[in-house]
Amino acid sequence: xxxxxxxxxxxxxxxxxxxxxxxxxxxxxxxxxxxxxxxxxxxxxxxxxxxxxxxxxxxxxxxxxxxxxxxxxxxxxxxxxxxxxxxxxxxxxxxxxxxxxxxxxxxxxxxxxxxxxxxxxxxxxxxxxxxxxxxxxxxxxxxxxxxxxxxxxxxxxxxxxxxxxxxxxxxxxxxxxxxxxxxxxxxxxxxxxxxxxxxxxxxxxxxxxxxx
Numbered sequence: 001x002x003x004x005x006x007x008x009x010x011x012x013x014x015x016x017x018x019x020x021x022x023x024x025x026x027x028x029x030x031x032x033x034x035x036x037x038x039x040x041x042x043x044x045x046x047x048x049x050x051x052x053x054x055x056x057x058x059x060x061x062x063x064x065x066x067x068x069x070x071x072x073x074x075x076x077x078x079x080x081x082x083x084x085x086x087x088x089x090x091x092x093x094x095x096x097x098x099x100x101x102x103x104x105x106x107x108x109x110x111x112x113x114x115x116x117x118x119x120x121x122x123x124x125x126x127x128x129x130x131x132x133x134x135x136x137x138x139x140x141x142x143x144x145x146x147x148x149x150x151x152x153x154x155x156x157x158x159x160x161x162x163x164x165x166x167x168x169x170x171x172x173x174x175x176x177x178x179x180x181x182x183x184x185x186x187x188x189x190x191x192x193x194x195x196x197x198x199x200x201x202x203x204x205x206x207x208x209x210x211x212x
Contacts, residue, residue, distance in 0.1 A: 001024035002075075004020050006067060006068075008020060009064055018059035024071075025074070065105070068104050088105070089158075093106045094130060106127065106129040107127065160191060160196060161182075161189055163189055
């Protein structure tokens with residue numbers, strides 16, 4: 001359903017994408033045993049309603065970030081998440097990459113820790129943004145290319161490909177690794193997939209000099 005919602009969104013049917021996303025979220029809640037009709041009256045019901053008031057208030061405010069963040073929640077700990085994040089170039093305020101003018105993996109409207117979590121939406125003002133871990137392959141990623149002029153960390157510094165298994169690939173697939181330019185080359189991990197280049201017309205970056 002999230003895949004359907006994403007297709008609807010980029011096809012221009014944002015109302016359909018919103019409704020499909022909301023249905024997907026409800027189905028995921030039910031999968032986890034959270035069924036609105038079975039919730040006890042009181043705080044449990046109000047928290048359920050507050051969630052949708054804050055996270056999915058309506059199609060007029062719905063963005064690709066809302067969709068992909070809810071997909072992340074529903075698919076938590078599944079490796080397919082990495083494919084989504086690569087497809088959106090780890091889009092966040094950290095690297096300045098935006099789709100449909102929003103950073104996909106910057107989560108706004110989080111509860112700020114003041115007052116009740118079922119209170120006014122005005123208490124949901126905290127924000128968290130995806131950022132690359134500082135210690136990730138530090139020896140490989142400390143070159144100037146890893147740090148953008150106007151970005152905390154360059155979008156070009158993120159891992160885009162799986163590291164191959166040197167125990168088997170080197171032995172049985174060396175010619176193919178050499179053809180790809182991957183053989184004993186750690187820089188290959190940063191080589192973008194064909195769909196990750198900025199050719200879709202849907203993405204913008206704060207620092208275009210860092211977009212390859």
